[in-house]
Amino acid sequence: MGFGILGAARIAASALIPAIHKSTNARLVAVAARDGDRAAEYASQHGIPKAYGSYEQMLADPEVEAVYNPLPNSLHLPWTLKALEAGKHVLCEKPLALNAAEAEQMDQAAKTADRTLMEAFMYRFHPQIARSLELVRSDALGELRLIRASFSFPLERPADIRWVAALGGGALYDVGCYCVTLSRLFAHREPLAVRGWSDLTPPDHPGGGGVDHSFVGVLDFGDGLRSVFDCSFTQPFRQHVELVGERGSLVIPEPWLPGRRGSGGPTLHGQVAPSLIVNGQTEAQPAADQYQRMVEHFVRAARGQEPLRYPAAEAVRQMRVLDALYASARAGRTVQLG
Structure with missing residues (x-):
């Protein structure tokens, strides 16, 4: 399964990127950051084939089947919803949302999109x-x-x-x-x-x-x-x-x-x-x-x-x-x- 990463986060570099590289059923496809140069540098450092200067561009990539969302907690809701709407499965960092109402909205969006959404308590x-x-x-x-x-x-x-x-x-x-x-x-x-x-x-x-x-x-x-x-x-x-x-x-x-x-x-x-x-x-x-x-x-x-x-x-x-x-x-x- 091809994974894309939202943001150039430290937790992704130290934990999820090595995990995906080692996994038997997943591969890294892309990383997106709001700064294209930062995304390119991050991709080069961590062996990621593609780098995007916007989250929207990465979500439009058909090779990205699943998204890892390690963005600030306040951005878990909007970008998880956008990823689900784009047909991507989402592995989202904890806490899933800022409150139960947001989490319920995300749960419903995953059901509507028929995609998998899970909170990343490793x-x-x-x-x-x-x-x-x-x-x-x-x-x-x-x-x-x-x-x-x-x-x-x-x-x-x-x-x-x-x-x-x-x-x-x-x-x-x-x-x-x-x-x-x-x-x-x-x-x-x-x-x-x-x-x-x-x-x-x-x-x-x-x-x-x-x-x-x-x-x-x-x-x-x-x-x-x-x-x-x-x-x-x-x-x-x-x-x-x-x-x-x-x-x-x-x-x-x-x-x-x-x-x-x-x-x-x-x-x-x-x-x-x-x-x-x-x-x-x-x-x-x-x-x-x-x-x-x-x-x-x-x-x-x-x-x-x-x-x-x-x-x-x-x-x-x-x-x-x-x-x-x-x-x-x-x-x-x-x-x-x-």
């Missing part, structure tokens, strides 16, 4: 997550009672778009969303209520202020199961998940980026064999390229060769929880979801 495709789900659902820990999740790193570039509220910046959107989706995945149901607390950048911040640089949340799934998570742009690199049952516990030391133990660690794309800690005992997991596995599954699903594991409707449910967490932080109270 961690879900690593074997360690499949093994963790197997352990939890086989009752190896007993009834699940508590989920703890953390994801933080120091965002030290003042001009980074993730500091800009109008572009969909914020720690919850960027890294907290991983904690939320994993909590929902292991709970195997949606939260009934949420409570969120945010720390915002000041008005004199280079990004304009008002962006959550840190966020702490609690998800209440009912029946005695809660998730507590934290995320931040102003703390050291941390990634951690703990699942606590009535009889045992499971720790995923490197849930999101296996092998990356700090800001100076291996690249996002390194294949590393992680370990789980099951009831205090270490259990080695196989090395895998979670990005490559995500791309290959997406292509097979788009080709009709297997069901899409995480359809856009799943991303709509995810956005409803993020909406509620932001609403809770603003209002200073618990928000009910169900």
Whole structure:
């Protein structure tokens, strides 16, 4: 399947481009940027045959069958809709949209166009997550009672778009969303209520202020199961998940980026064999390229060769929880979801 990339983004260079190059069923066709020279330079650096000076030109290319959208969060909706209208399948970076209403619009557009749309949560495709789900659902820990999740790193570039509220910046959107989706995945149901607390950048911040640089949340799934998570742009690199049952516990030391133990660690794309800690005992997991596995599954699903594991409707449910967490932080109270 021929892929085109919207924008000359760092995440594409470090993760998706190598994944597509390595995949067995996908190939890179084109990249588009608003600056034609930038697109040409990016294409040359990353072995991409075609470079376009506008997104519209790339979407008109019949050789581009699927589009990867790593644009700023505020541009996920308009350019995903344009790609779907052009008959392209879309793999869109997280969060899929800025709110549930936008996500629903994207989901409906994909159905209308009869195209595949998926949110790019790569961690879900690593074997360690499949093994963790197997352990939890086989009752190896007993009834699940508590989920703890953390994801933080120091965002030290003042001009980074993730500091800009109008572009969909914020720690919850960027890294907290991983904690939320994993909590929902292991709970195997949606939260009934949420409570969120945010720390915002000041008005004199280079990004304009008002962006959550840190966020702490609690998800209440009912029946005695809660998730507590934290995320931040102003703390050291941390990634951690703990699942606590009535009889045992499971720790995923490197849930999101296996092998990356700090800001100076291996690249996002390194294949590393992680370990789980099951009831205090270490259990080695196989090395895998979670990005490559995500791309290959997406292509097979788009080709009709297997069901899409995480359809856009799943991303709509995810956005409803993020909406509620932001609403809770603003209002200073618990928000009910169900």
